[in-house]
Every structure is written in C-alpha cells, then in structure tokens.
Amino acid sequence: MPVNESAAAEAEMMTEAEMTTDGASGAGADAGTGTWEPRIVAFCCNWCSYAGADLAGTSRKQYPANIRIVRVPCSGRINPQYILRAFQRGADGVMVAGCHPGDCHYTTGNYYTRRRFSVVQRFLEYVGLHPDRFSGHWISGSEGEKFVQTAREFTEKVRSLGPNEKMRDVL
Amino acid sequence: MAEKLVTSEGLFTMVEKLLGRAQVTAPREENGIAVFGPVNSAGQVELDGPLPVIPEKSVVFPQSETLLRMDLGGEVPKVEAVEPEGEQVILGVRPCGLQAFARLDRVFLEGAFVDPQYRRRRDHTLIIALTCPTVKRSCFCRAFGYGPSDGSGADLQLTRLPGGSFHLETLTERGGEFVAEMEKEGIAGLTDAGAEAGSAARAEKARVERLAERSAAAVSTEGVVEGLDGMYDDPYWAQLAERCISCGICTYLCPTCHCFDICEKARGPEAERYRCWDTCLFSNYTLMAGGANPRPTVRERLRNRLYHKLNFFNHRYGEFLCVGCGRCVEHCPTNIDIRKVMAKAAARSRAQGVSVNG
Amino acid sequence: MSEAIKTAAPVEGEPMPAELKTAEIPTRRGPAPGDPEFLGALRDCCRSLLAEGHVQRIIAYRETPDSLRPEVAFFASPEETGDLVWDLFCNTNICKYLLDYRTFEGRIGVVVKGCDARGVVQLINDMQIPRDKVEIIGICCPGQIDPAKVESAAGEAWVSRVVAGPDSVEIVTEEGTEMRVPLESVLTDRCLSCRKPNPPVADVVFGEDQKGRISDEVFEQIAELERMSSAERDAFWNRHFERCIRCFACRNVCPACSCTKCVFDQQEPDWLAGERNQANQHFFQITRAVHVSGRCTGCEECDRVCPVGIPLRLMNKKLWKDVKDLFDSPLPGTKLGVRSPLVMWDPKDADSFE
Ligand code: SF4
Ligand code: SF4
Ligand code: SF4
Ligand code: SF4
Ligand code: SF4
Ligand code: FES
Numbered sequence: 001m002p003v004n005e006s007a008a009a010e011a012e013m014m015t016e017a018e019m020t021t022d023g024a025s026g027a028g029a030d031a032g033t034g035t036w037e038p039r040i041v042a043f044c045c046n047w048c049s050y051a052g053a054d055l056a057g058t059s060r061k062q063y064p065a066n067i068r069i070v071r072v073p074c075s076g077r078i079n080p081q082y083i084l085r086a087f088q089r090g091a092d093g094v095m096v097a098g099c100h101p102g103d104c105h106y107t108t109g110n111y112y113t114r115r116r117f118s119v120v121q122r123f124l125e126y127v128g129l130h131p132d133r134f135s136g137h138w139i140s141g142s143e144g145e146k147f148v149q150t151a152r153e154f155t156e157k158v159r160s161l162g163p164n165e166k167m168r169d170v171l
Numbered sequence: 172m173a174e175k176l177v178t179s180e181g182l183f184t185m186v187e188k189l190l191g192r193a194q195v196t197a198p199r200e201e202n203g204i205a206v207f208g209p210v211n212s213a214g215q216v217e218l219d220g221p222l223p224v225i226p227e228k229s230v231v232f233p234q235s236e237t238l239l240r241m242d243l244g245g246e247v248p249k250v251e252a253v254e255p256e257g258e259q260v261i262l263g264v265r266p267c268g269l270q271a272f273a274r275l276d277r278v279f280l281e282g283a284f285v286d287p288q289y290r291r292r293r294d295h296t297l298i299i300a301l302t303c304p305t306v307k308r309s310c311f312c313r314a315f316g317y318g319p320s321d322g323s324g325a326d327l328q329l330t331r332l333p334g335g336s337f338h339l340e341t342l343t344e345r346g347g348e349f350v351a352e353m354e355k356e357g358i359a360g361l362t363d364a365g366a367e368a369g370s371a372a373r374a375e376k377a378r379v380e381r382l383a384e385r386s387a388a389a390v391s392t393e394g395v396v397e398g399l400d401g402m403y404d405d406p407y408w409a410q411l412a413e414r415c416i417s418c419g420i421c422t423y424l425c426p427t428c429h430c431f432d433i434c435e436k437a438r439g440p441e442a443e444r445y446r447c448w449d450t451c452l453f454s455n456y457t458l459m460a461g462g463a464n465p466r467p468t469v470r471e472r473l474r475n476r477l478y479h480k481l482n483f484f485n486h487r488y489g490e491f492l493c494v495g496c497g498r499c500v501e502h503c504p505t506n507i508d509i510r511k512v513m514a515k516a517a518a519r520s521r522a523q524g525v526s527v528n529g
Numbered sequence: 530m531s532e533a534i535k536t537a538a539p540v541e542g543e544p545m546p547a548e549l550k551t552a553e554i555p556t557r558r559g560p561a562p563g564d565p566e567f568l569g570a571l572r573d574c575c576r577s578l579l580a581e582g583h584v585q586r587i588i589a590y591r592e593t594p595d596s597l598r599p600e601v602a603f604f605a606s607p608e609e610t611g612d613l614v615w616d617l618f619c620n621t622n623i624c625k626y627l628l629d630y631r632t633f634e635g636r637i638g639v640v641v642k643g644c645d646a647r648g649v650v651q652l653i654n655d656m657q658i659p660r661d662k663v664e665i666i667g668i669c670c671p672g673q674i675d676p677a678k679v680e681s682a683a684g685e686a687w688v689s690r691v692v693a694g695p696d697s698v699e700i701v702t703e704e705g706t707e708m709r710v711p712l713e714s715v716l717t718d719r720c721l722s723c724r725k726p727n728p729p730v731a732d733v734v735f736g737e738d739q740k741g742r743i744s745d746e747v748f749e750q751i752a753e754l755e756r757m758s759s760a761e762r763d764a765f766w767n768r769h770f771e772r773c774i775r776c777f778a779c780r781n782v783c784p785a786c787s788c789t790k791c792v793f794d795q796q797e798p799d800w801l802a803g804e805r806n807q808a809n810q811h812f813f814q815i816t817r818a819v820h821v822s823g824r825c826t827g828c829e830e831c832d833r834v835c836p837v838g839i840p841l842r843l844m845n846k847k848l849w850k851d852v853k854d855l856f857d858s859p860l861p862g863t864k865l866g867v868r869s870p871l872v873m874w875d876p877k878d879a880d881s882f883e
Contacts, residue, residue: 080819081792081800081812088808089438101876111874115856118881119822119871122851126754127815127844128763136882150883166763169808171438201772204838208772224836225774234774234805308680308687385687385703414601416625419776420836434803447803453777455794501677504778504834505621506598 038158040067041086042095042151044139045075047105049097051141056148063151066158067095075099076109080120083134087167093133093158095150100138110138129166132157174364174372175339175350181360182329182337185353186213186262193258193297196230198223207261218263218331219304222496226426227268228275230261231292235447238288238433244440255288259296265303267312267496269324271426272298277488278429288446297349300325302375306382309497311510313387320376330372338364338372390510391517392491394524398516399482401523403474407515412470414505415452421499421507422450422476427492430456451475477512561736562615562671563695571640571735572610574666578638580607584664585635588626590619596690597676601626615640617674617693620717622830624648624784627658636662642670643741644719646728647826647862648784654867655824657787667728669736672712672720674698679715683708719829719842722747729863750840751847770810772837779831779841785821785861792816814844822848823871826862855879 044050050071056063072078075098086094096117104110117136125131135154139147158164177185189195190211197216198205206225210216242249264272272293279289303310303319312318322328326346330338339361341347353361364372422428432449435442449456452473457466466472484492493509500508559574560566578584591602592614599614601621622645630637639649646667653660679688679700686702693699698715700708713721720726722744728734754762777793780786793801793813801816802809818841827849831841852858856870856878 081816084812084815085800088812098882101880108874111876111878112872114878114880114882115871115874118855118879119848119851120819121881123815123819123822123844123848125759126762126847127766127811128759128761130759138882167808167811169436169802169804169806171436171441171443202769202838202840204836206772206837225772235803305685382685413603413629414626416778416781418778418781418834419774420778420834423774423776424836432803434799436802436804445804447805448774449803450776453794455796458796502836504782506593506595506600508595508598 036163038066038092038155038163039090040064040093040095040151040155040158041091042067042069042097043072043075043078043082044069045098045105045110046071046073048099048103048141049137049139049147052097052139052143052147053151055141055144059144061144061148063148064155066155067151074104074106074109075113076104076106078113078117080116083120083124084167087129087133087164088169090168090170092161092164093135093154095135095137095154097137097139097147097150100140103140130161130164132161133164172341172343173347173350174369175341176336176362176364176368177329177339177358178336178360181358183213184358184360186210186216188353188356188358189260193260195260195262196227197262207263216262218301218329221305222265222267222303222307222310222498223263224424224498224502226271226424226496226498227261227264228271228426228429230259230296231272231289232275232279232429232431235445236288237443237445239444241442241444242440243437243442252287255291255295257295259292260299261296262299263301263329264298264325265301265496266317266319266321266323267310267494268426269298269300269322270312270315270317270494271496273324274427274484274488274490274492274494275429297345298325298327299346300328302328302330302372303379303383304331306379306386307497307501308386309500310383311386311390311495311497313383313495314390314392314513315491315493315495318383319379330375332368332371332375334371336368338368338375340372386495390495390513392513394517394520395491395513396482396485396516398518398520398523399478402516402519403478405519408474409470411507411512412468412473415469415473415507416505417452417454417469417472418504419450419452420502420504422452423448424498424502425480426496426498427480427494428476451479473507477509480509481513481516557733558737559733559735562617562668563693564736567735568615571615571666571668572613574733575604575613575638575640576607576610578664578666579604579610583636584638586630586633587613587638587640587666588623589638589640589666590614590621590623597674597679597688613640615668617671617691618676620673620675620833622648622782622784622828622833624652625782627652627663628787630662631658636664638664638666640666640668641728641731642668642673643726643728643739644670644723644826644828644830646731647725647860648828648830649862650730650865651784651824651826651862652787653865654862655785655787655869660865665728665731665733667731667734669728669734669739670720670723670726671695671736671739672716672723672726672742674712674715675717678717682710682715716742717833719832725827725860725863730865747842747846748850750843751850754843754847766811766814767807769839770807770814773810773814773839774837775805775810775813776836778834778836779839780817782830782834783821784826784828784830785824786817792820814839818844818848821845823852823858823869824861825849827860828862 083094098110098113124134137150195210197210199210199215200217205220205223207223207227237253240251279286300322306319326343328340341350430449431446433446435444458464480493559570575587587604590599592612593600597618601623604610624645652658683700689703690701691698697709697711724741726739726741801813825845829842852870858870
C-alpha cells in the first residue's frame with residue numbers, strides 16, 4: 001500500500017482492530033491478569049521517528065509494548081482528526097513525532113505540523129483533556145535511544161493518569 | 172376526573188419522589204435556553220419558562236438508541252434485540268407536544284409494523300401536561316383546532332394558578348393511579364381542589380386561550396392542502412430555498428419530525444446497530460450508493476419537509492403533521508416561516524377556486 | 530499589527546494577485562443608518578449598481594410583515610429594490626451566500642455590516658470567490674437588535690414595531706402601548722462585545738466609523754476556564770456538548786467553513802458517526818472549532834444561530850487568542866491578501882514539541 005494513501009486507513013485499522021482486541025502486546029484493560037496497561041498511539045513520520053523506532057528495535061533497545069505506531073509519510077500528514085479518533089477508539093495517550101525542524105524530508109511539512117499542533121494541544125487541554133495525554137516530539141532516524149526514552153517517559157506519565165474516559169467510544 | 176390542588180413545594184416533593192423510580196424529563200434551563208431534558212433534581216425543573224427549544228419527542232424517540240447487540244466472534248453470530256428499560260415521566264408537556272405524540276403514535280404504531288422500541292417507551296411513559304403559561308407570537312396551535320389549555324393525550328394536566336399553586340387534573344386511569352400513589356405517600360401540599368381552585372384553573376385556561384386567539388386570526392389551514400396539491404413545481408420553492416441554509420434546525424426541533432437513520436458500529440467482533448435522528452434537509456439523507464441523489468438541491472429538500480408537514484401526511488393520515496408549535500418559525504436562522512407557506516398555499520387554492528368556479 | 534510572519538515565511542501555493550495586497554479604503558460614503566436619507570440612498574445605490582450593469586445580483590434584506598425579522602433577499606433587477614431594507618434587525622450574516630455564486634457569471638453586490646464584511650474578505654482570502662466579482666456595500670454598524678430580547682421585554686404583548694434611537698429603543702405593541710428600554714438591553718450578544726463594526730474593505734460605505742463596544746467579557750470567561758482544572762473543564766464542556774443536536778447550522782453559516790465536501794458529511798470513512806454520545810459530540814465540536822481556527826472572523830454568527838445556546842464563542846475566541854499569541858497575525862477577514870496563519874510557518878515559531 002503506498003504509504004501516503006494509507007495513513008488514514010492505517011490509523012483506522014490500528015484503532016479498530018489492534019486497539020480493541022488488545023493485540024498481542026497485552027496492553028489495555030487486561031481482563032486476564034487484572035492489571036491495567038495504558039494504550040498509546042504514536043503517529044510517527046516514516047523518515048525519522050518511525051526509522052528511529054525501527055533502529056531501537058534492530059539495536060535491541062526495548063520500548064514499552066504499550067506504544068502502537070501508526071506510520072505517516074510526514075508529520076505534516078497528521079490531521080487533528082486522527083488524534084481524536086485514537087482517543088475515541090481507546091487510546092489513553094497520543095504522541096505525534098516528526099523530523100527535527102529543518103530536517104523534514106519534504107522540507108517544510110513539520111513547520112506546518114508545529115503550528116497546527118501547538119494550537120491543537122492547547123485546545124485539547126482547554127476542552128478538558130489532561131495535558132499529559134498528548135505530546136509532540138522531534139525524533140530523527142538516528143535517535144533510537146531518544147525514541148525509547150520518550151516512549152518510556154510518556155508511557156509512565158499516562159500510566160500515572162489511569163485510563164482515559166474522555167471521548168472514548170468503545171462498546 | 173379528579174381535580175387536585177398542589178402547592179409548588181408539593182410539586183417539588185412529588186418530583187423528588189419520582190426521581191427515585193423513573194427517568195424524569197422536564198423543561199430546564201441551560202445557558203439561558205429552555206430545553207426538555209433529563210433532570211436529576213427537582214430544583215432543575217423550570218415550569219414557568221418559555222416553550223422548550225428541544226422538543227418532547229426525544230423521550231419516546233431519542234436522538235440515538237441501540238436496537239441490536241451483536242457478537243460476531245463465535246462460530247454462530249449472536250444477535251440480540253435491545254429493549255428500552257425502566258419507567259419514564261415527562262413533565263410539563265405543552266398541548267402542542269401532546270398533539271405531536273399523537274402524530275408520532277400514528278407513524279410508529281399504526282399499520283402492520285408496530286415499532287417495538289417506540290411501543291415500549293410510549294407504554295412506560297407517564298405524561299404530565301402543562302397548560303401553557305405564556306403564548307408566544309410564534310405559537311399557532313389554534314390554527315390546528317386546539318389550544319394552549321388542551322390536555323388531551325396526557326395522563327395528568329397541571330395549570331399554574333395566579334397564587335403560585337398548581338391545579339392538577341387526572342385525565343386517565345394511569346394518571347389517577349399516580350395521584351393515589353402520591354397521596355398514599357402523604358405529600359404535604361397535595362389536596363383536593365375546591366370549587367375555587369377549579370374556577371381559578373378555568374379562568375387561567377380561558378386567559379391563555381384568549382392569548383392564542385390572536386394567532387388564529389393570522390394563520391389558517393383552510394385550503395392549504397389543496398393549494399399545495401397544485402404547487403409542486405412552483406418557482407416559489409426555489410425562491411425559498413435560495414436563502415435556506417439546509418441545516419437541521421427546523422427538523423430536529425420539530426416535535427413531529429421523526430426520520431431516522433440506521434447505522435452500525437463495530438469494535439472488533441462486537442457490534443451494535445442503532446438508530447439516530449436524521450433529517451431530509453441534509454444532502455446525505457437521499458444520497459444513494461453510486462452517488463445518485465433524487466433530491467439534489469435545497470429546493471427539493473426544503474419542499475419535501477414543507478409538503479410532509481402540510482400535504483403528504485394529510486393525504487395519508489388525514490391530518491397535518493405540523494402542530495403549530497412555532498419552533499421552526501422562531502429558530503430558523505434565515506426566517507423561513509411555515510405560516511407564510513400556509514398563507515401562500517391558501518391563496519393559491521383560492522385563486523384556483525375562482526378560476527374553476529367561473 | 531505586525532506582519533512579520535507573512536514576510537518571513539515563504540508562502541506556498543498560488544501567489545496573491547498584487548492588486549489585492551493593500552487594504553481598500555473606499556472614498557464613497559453615504560448617509561448613516563438612523564439618518565432619514567439613509568434607506569433611500571442605500572436603495573438608490575443598489576438600484577443604480579443593477580441598472581448600470583455593475584452587478585447582476587444584490588444580496589441584501591427585504592421587508593416582511595414581521596418587522597423584527599427581515600428576510601435575506603436576492604435582487605436581480607433594479608425594479609425589485611423598492612422593498613430592500615436595512616435596519617437594526619438585519620442579523621443574518623449574508624456573506625456565505627456568495628458560495629452559491631461561485632459559478633455565477635456576473636458580479637454580486639453584498640450589503641454588509643462589519644462582521645459580515647470580514648466574512649466576505651475571508652472568503653476572498655480563502656480563494657472561494659475573486660475580489661473583483663464582489664461589490665462590497667458596507668455599512669458602519671451601530672449594533673443589531675435581538676428580536677427575542679425585544680419580545681421578552683414586551684412580555685405578553687405582541688410587538689408591532691421598534692423605533693431605535695442612539696441609546697434607547699421604543700417598543701410599540703399591537704395593542705398600541707409603548708415602552709422605552711435601553712439599547713444595550715436588547716442588542717444581540719455579539720454586538721455587545723463587537724470591536725470592529727466597520728467594514729474593513731468596501732467599495733462604498735454608509736455612515737461614519739462606529740466605535741463599537743469594547744467588552745472583555747468573553748476573554749474573561751475564557752481566562753476563567755483556563756484557570757480551572759482539567760476535570761472542571763471536562764465537566765463544563767460535557768454539559769454543553771451534550772445538548773448539541775448536530776443541526777450543523779453553525780457550520781452552514783460560517784464563512785470559514787467553505788469546503789465543498791465537509792468531513793462531517795463524509796461517509797467513507799464515517800468520521801462523524803450518527804450516534805449521539807459524548808465521544809461523537811466532542812469529535813464534532815473539536816473538529817469544527819479547530820478547522821476554522823486561524824480563519825474564524827469572530828462574527829459569532831454560529832453563536833447566533835445555535836438553537837441550543839452552545840457557547841461556541843468560548844471555543845472560537847480561545848483558538849483565536851492562542852493563534853494571535855503564537856503567530857501574531859491580524860484578525861481574519863480584516864485585511865485582503867492575508868493567508869491563514871495555520872497554512873504558513875516561520876522557522877522561528879514557538880516550539881512546544883520536545
Ligand atoms: S413544522 Fe414547525 S411549527 Fe409545525 S410542528 Fe414542526 S416545528 Fe412546530
Ligand atoms: S403552540 Fe400552543 S400549545 Fe404549543 S406552546 Fe404555543 S401556545 Fe402552547
Ligand atoms: S431551519 Fe431554516 S435554514 Fe435551516 S433548514 Fe430549516 S428552513 Fe432551512
Ligand atoms: S466560527 Fe463562528 S464566529 Fe467564526 S467565522 Fe465561523 S460563524 Fe463566524
Ligand atoms: S448550531 Fe449548535 S446545536 Fe447545531 S450543530 Fe452547531 S453547536 Fe450543535
Ligand atoms: S518528513 Fe518527517 S516530518 Fe516531514
């Protein structure tokens with residue numbers, strides 16, 4: 001599937017199937033063990049943070065299984081609706097990650113991202129979402145370590161908040 | 172039937188008692204707007220306000236409701252019908268709301284298919300009507316042959332008396348049972364209405380009927396159906412549609428509009444089928460697979476709504492689907508006024524009459 | 530206001546035609562509303578625009594028997610302009626009707642207040658309609674009256690007409706009784722805090738510049754919300770969103786909502802499901818607000834039409850406040866040739882990413 005065509009579909013599939021069936025990772029409201037694990041959706045740019053996550057994987061650095069990555073062609077492709085949809089379908093936290101400013105594969109995509117999400121972030125907070133449930137990061141393809149670090153910290157923050165109920169639309 | 176007198180404190184206590192055993196819907200104020208909505212304390216009930224914007228219908232026909240629950244995970248899919256649960260009370264229904272329930276009953280309950288959700292909700296809803304304390308300029312109930320004191324269709328009817336107490340009439344057996352139950356509970360302030368309270372209630376009803384009389388002079392149903400019969404292709408609809416923004420206000424606020432959509436939602440192997448309000452003013456309403464749309468523009472959509480209210484329903488059920496509550500008149504952002512449509516149709520029928528007769 | 534961003538950032542897409550880049554200060558001025566000559570002059574102006582072929586259509590208002598509710602009307606010939614009206618009940622923002630004329634061959638005149646004119650400019654800036662297709666007939670607006678407020682002031686009596694003075698209005702009822710109430714008590718909510726009652730761009734203007742009414746109430750309410758805890762804000766918005774009937778009137782009147790296919794009407798994927806639950810209500814409200822941010826002209830037409838009183842201004846103005854804070858751009862619709870700050874960027878932008 002060409003990546004730019006499939007971003008929305010991938011987000012949709014991720015949230016519908018993986019989020020609700022709890023995937024293989026064991027995250028989510030785990031009925032079996034009674035322990036709750038946060039579900040986190042990370043929208044990652046194909047050229048940087050996704051590669052960063054990949055690098056973390058190949059160099060055997062562990063990032064929490066709570067993170068479900070949705071690959072997008074550029075952070076500029078991330079529509080605020082994706083964030084809302086992730087929360088609707090059960091995410092407890094959502095992360096947006098792109099190339100460092102100046103390094104966007106498409107030159108300027110992440111500059112738009114930065115403007116858009118600085119507004120959206122404040123607004124989500126304003127309508128009553130806890131500010132720690134949404135965050136944005138710049139992570140390059142060589143920053144496997146930063147990806148792992150960010151993922152861990154974010155997971156811990158969300159864990160301490162407990163399950164998100166706001167906007168949740170599960171059965 | 173029986174007539175009681177209840178102080179406003181007595182009514183307050185009655186509502187508090189009801190809250191424990193039923194879902195109570197009543198007029199309440201939200202951000203300066205009167206709406207019918209669920210209340211969870213008697214203090215929220217606001218009976219003296221204007222006609223609530225959100226209509227009564229949501230009690231028997233909610234904005235969305237689940238019809239089926241499905242589990243598609245197993246070898247054999249499991250499908251189970253969802254029945255609405257519990258008892259409901261709707262308090263403060265205006266006469267136009269009662270008329271609207273009667274119209275909805277015909278749609279959902281008459282004929283071969285009886286809508287089970289609606290049936291269940293209707294059977295488990297106690298209706299306490301309210302004689303309109305005020306009559307707005309947009310009200311035109313009198314054009315449809317009833318008025319602001321007409322409690323037909325309710326189980327009980329409240330009338331606010333000048334002193335602040337309420338006159339409470341029982342109109343059905345179910346209403347009688349309710350009052351008996353309340354009396355058994357010993358509600359302070361609930362007593363038999365004496366002759367004085369009875370005549371005060373009649374005077375109040377006469378007063379609001381006089382107020383409504385003003386609109387009767389301005390709006391008439393005479394010739395409306397006949398006029399519309401010959402107006403389907405009139406350029407008038409395009410003129411009206413030019414300024415209609417094709418929103419959902421007139422239909423969603425209308426106490427008799429009853430169109431719905433049926434949708435499904437699936438989360439993994441589990442799924443639900445629900446229905447939710449829909450409106451003929453939205454372009455998606457008649458959009459078909461493949462992209463064809465038999466009502467492609469606002470002209471056809473707006474015309475459909477007005478015909479449904481003033482003509483189609485009459486041909487099928489012999490009465491108007493508009494009950495004259497005035498909500499669409501008051502809230503249309505572009506001042507499209509169904510009363511003017513009625514006047515236009517009446518004028519057309521008069522003109523036709525002249526040409527036929529000579 | 531500084532326009533540093535506009536010049537610092539390379540603007541992508543079609544360049545604005547050079548002649549649109551300066552604000553237009555009209556030289557032709559007509560009498561002000563309230564002046565006995567006003568209505569005649571306005572009608573003459575519209576009539577001659579049509580008669581001389583400068584415009585082929587005029588979007589304005591027409592008198593109706595209910596004097597509190599004039600209708601939006603579309604005038605195609607000079608003869609029709611006899612019942613064209615403009616008074617303090619012309620609440621409807623007519624700018625959005627321009628979109629019905631996207632493919633119309635000919636020019637369209639619009640009779641606009643300050644807030645409507647911003648909508649027209651925004652539609653031009655969003656490339657929905659070319660500037661030279663629109664004749665902007667602006668009116669410096671003394672503030673509009675809310676018919677519902679007049680009716681409730683009159684109580685049980687039916688209002689027959691309202692005579693507006695500079696500070697008070699006289700309400701005459703059908704029974705012939707008269708009462709005088711302060712103008713401010715019957716003005717629409719949006720007019721009570723309107724800072725920009727004068728059309729920023731126009732081809733002809735009626736009246737001298739109005740001061741407007743400077744009220745910080747909305748921004749104070751926003752600040753109060755910002756001081757609340759997440760949980761309190763959550764409860765606040767849940768309470769309001771719950772009431773939304775999803776009539777989409779707020780979208781349909783909005784000059785910043787100009788997509789030909791709205792995401793809320795899309796069926797595959799069905800971004801906004803029909804089910805009325807808080808998740809979907811939030812999805813609708815947040816998406817609408819965010820989507821117009823940076824282009825919302827603050828006309829508050831959405832607030833006016835919302836039948837259930839959702840305080841949309843508390844979202845729109847919050848977003849505007851943040852956009853202005855972060856990117857320092859002028860209020861949308863106040864200048865020709867300005868692009869939305871959210872479709873531009875600057876390498877020096879504030880960075881909330883980590
Ligand atoms: S059509 Fe209008 S006046 Fe008639 S019942 Fe519906 S909302 Fe009320
Ligand atoms: S239309 Fe008639 S019944 Fe309905 S609120 Fe108005 S006066 Fe009452
Ligand atoms: S409320 Fe008015 S503008 Fe909206 S769809 Fe109905 S007639 Fe059209
Ligand atoms: S969002 Fe509301 S205030 Fe902003 S431009 Fe649209 S209609 Fe006007
Ligand atoms: S106008 Fe009000 S009720 Fe209608 S969709 Fe907008 S916010 Fe909801
Ligand atoms: S390519 Fe990574 S943010 Fe644009």
